[in-house]
Amino acid sequence: EAGVAQSPRYKIIEKRQSVAFWCNPISGHATLYWYQQILGQGPKLLIQFQNNGVVDDSQLPKDRFSAERLKGVDSTLKIQPAKLEDSAVYLCASSFTGEGTDTQYFGPGTRLTVL
Amino acid sequence: AQSVSQHNHHVILSEAASLELGCNYSYGGTVNLFWYVQYPGQHLQLLLKYFSGDPLVKGIKGFEAEFIKSKFSFNLRKPSVQWSDTAEYFCAVNADNYGQNFVFGPGTRLSVLP
Numbered sequence: 001e002a003g004v005a006q007s008p009r010y011k012i013i014e015k016r017q018s019v020a021f022w023c024n025p026i027s028g029h030a031t032l033y034w035y036q037q038i039l040g041q042g043p044k045l046l047i048q049f050q051n052n053g054v055v056d057d058s059q060l061p062k063d064r065f066s067a068e069r070l071k072g073v074d075s076t077l078k079i080q081p082a083k084l085e086d087s088a089v090y091l092c093a094s095s096f097t098g099e100g101t102d103t104q105y106f107g108p109g110t111r112l113t114v115l
Numbered sequence: 116a117q118s119v120s121q122h123n124h125h126v127i128l129s130e131a132a133s134l135e136l137g138c139n140y141s142y143g144g145t146v147n148l149f150w151y152v153q154y155p156g157q158h159l160q161l162l163l164k165y166f167s168g169d170p171l172v173k174g175i176k177g178f179e180a181e182f183i184k185s186k187f188s189f190n191l192r193k194p195s196v197q198w199s200d201t202a203e204y205f206c207a208v209n210a211d212n213y214g215q216n217f218v219f220g221p222g223t224r225l226s227v228l229p
Contacts, residue, residue: 003158033217042119042205042219043159056216091159100147100209101166104217106159 002026004107006092012113018080021110023092025073029105031098032069034077035091037109043091049075050098079112087114117142117210119220127226128196136191136223138206148189149207150180151219159205165189176200198229 005024013019025032031050035043046065048056052072060067064083069075079086089109095102122137140146150162163174170182180191189206206220 035219040221042207042221044219045217048217093159101164103161103164106151108158 006107025094029094
């Protein structure tokens with residue numbers, strides 16, 4: 001079975017620029033997650049989709065971050081404008097049902113460097 | 116809000132040594148508990164999980180973890196580590212059966228010397 005796909009793998013931008021990340025979950029998985037992982041820390045959940053609806057975006061900095069999951073399949077996470085502190089790995093994960101006991105499957109991540 | 120702590124930032128062991136990585140969480144209700152592992156150059160992947168039943172859970176590659184509710188702990192163990200166990204280990208907690216509020220610990224880096 002194909003895993004979670006993410007692109008690009010690496011991105012370098014200057015502060016105040018915008019950037020977008022793409023994620024394609026495992027086929028049939030209803031739930032999609034975006035995490036931010038700052039160096040030396042564990043992943044922090046930014047937003048969780050159930051099909052094409054948002055179920056949790058409480059930790060998403062909505063003044064600069066946005067995400068969408070049109071048609072309930074792939075998803076895009078955007079940062080506009082970027083700040084230095086946004087430098088991190090952005091991880092996408094998916095799970096079959098989204099229930100609390102469900103296993104999440106992670107993609108390779110996008111490493112963002114903001115200069 | 117729940118939080119997850121992991122006792123050690125970096126653990127260095129020799130092959131065949133026993134391993135125990137600590138994990139504590141702050142939520143007092145029903146929880147689902149996970150250990151994820153990230154091998155060098157690879158994706159995060161599930162090692163094991165607990166949500167009900169026997170508090171001693173067995174996972175892949177000989178790992179096991181014990182849920183001790185009274186101590187709010189979910190420590191990871193392996194009786195004899197191998198060089199290939201070198202990785203970063205993350206404990207994670209979900210206190211909502213609908214899967215929201217999934218919180219990871221800061222991670223423990225394990226280095227196994229050959």
